[in-house]
Amino acid sequence: MKYKLIAIDMDGTLLNSQNIVSKKNSEALHKAKEQGLYVILSTGRILTSALYYGQAIELGDPIIACNGAIVSSGNGDNILYDKSIEVEASKELIKLAEENHIYYHFYDRDTFYTREIKDDVVRFYDSYDDNLGDHKMNIEVLDDPVKFLDRKPSIYKFVFIDNDKEKLLDFRMKLSYINGVEISSSWENNIEVMSSGISKGYGLKYLIDTLNIDKSQVVAIGDNENDIPMFKISGLSIAMGNGESTIKENADIVTDTNDENGVAKAIEKHVLNI
Incomplete structure (x- = not known):
């Protein structure tokens, strides 16, 4: 074959x-x-x-x-x-998102971290989470994501979401100036960021x-x-x-x-x- x-x-x-x-x-x-x-x-x-x-x-x-x-x-x-994202790059990503009022969350292997619960995002994960069994995903709401990063967790991906396409395009351009990251998208209203080269x-x-x-x-x-x-x-x-x-x-x-x-x-x- x-x-x-x-x-x-x-x-x-x-x-x-x-x-x-x-x-x-x-x-x-x-x-x-x-x-x-x-x-x-x-x-x-x-x-x-x-x-x-x-x-x-x-x-x-x-x-x-x-x-x-x-x-x-x-x-x-x-x-x-x-390959996880470097801590300093992660902090820059968070700072930029908050300055531009863009919703974001990020992942390690089994935990979804966010500063706020966004209903449509949670509904997306809830659509399968009840059936995950041993692979159930954890959701952790962080009061201070930057402080959390001081623990040096292995963060593999950030997701930024906004339904304003022009705002999202402008934000993507700003993201391109951050060193050590790779930028992509999987949906019309999101931007996904991984470590450089990933x-x-x-x-x-x-x-x-x-x-x-x-x-x-x-x-x-x-x-x-x-x-x-x-x-x-x-x-x-x-x-x-x-x-x-x-x-x-x-x-x-x-x-x-x-x-x-x-x-x-x-x-x-x-x-x-x-």
């Missing part, structure tokens, strides 16, 4: 609008595994959430979380690679080098800007029909939407040839 590994984004890609992996998508992933392919979840989500989904659909393969800042074994027992592409390259797989043997499937670096480390890049125009412009193929089993259709047609 030409391909040896499939890297798949979660939100807007593998998951439908109800944050569920459809039966058809799950069956396609297992058909690929039966043919000897690695099936890798590659997500911007916090590690504990990615582990839950990986185990719920019984993949067992390594997981790329926090946009490539963490590469973990499928059961979460071994961290194969990780992306899903970096995490994927680390993994395929470890597994001795050439990038020509990799299939990547995604729906947004943060998936583009993953496309560059693949022999076949597939954008979702519901994806942003920028991801479609960088893809070899466009499949159906996440509510139309686009992942399953792409795998069956272009990987399994059925």
Whole structure:
């Protein structure tokens, strides 16, 4: 078989609008595994959430979380690679967000830190949190996030959210002047920041080098800007029909939407040839 590994984004890609992996998508992933392919979840989500989904659909393969800042074994027992944001850079990120009145939260491996509870964000996490079991995510509200950073926690990703697109674009430009960070986005109203050089592409390259797989043997499937670096480390890049125009412009193929089993259709047609 030409391909040896499939890297798949979660939100807007593998998951439908109800944050569920459809039966058809799950069956396609297992058909690929039966043919000897690695099936890798590659997500911007916090590690504990990615582990839950990986185990719920019984993949067992390594997981790329926090946009490539963490590469973990499928059961979460071994961290194969990780790179957190430097404390001083994190403090600058917080200062800039507060000066510009931009909502933010940040992650370590299993805890979501915020200064305020934002209802739509909490609803997003609540949509799956009740089912996480051993991988339940913690939420900690911080009175003084900067002081908290003095403990030197391992923070892997910041998320900034604002529905004013012009304000968010201006904020993104200001973020670009902070040293030691990588900037991306996974949704029209957010900006995601990791440590410098970190992306899903970096995490994927680390993994395929470890597994001795050439990038020509990799299939990547995604729906947004943060998936583009993953496309560059693949022999076949597939954008979702519901994806942003920028991801479609960088893809070899466009499949159906996440509510139309686009992942399953792409795998069956272009990987399994059925």
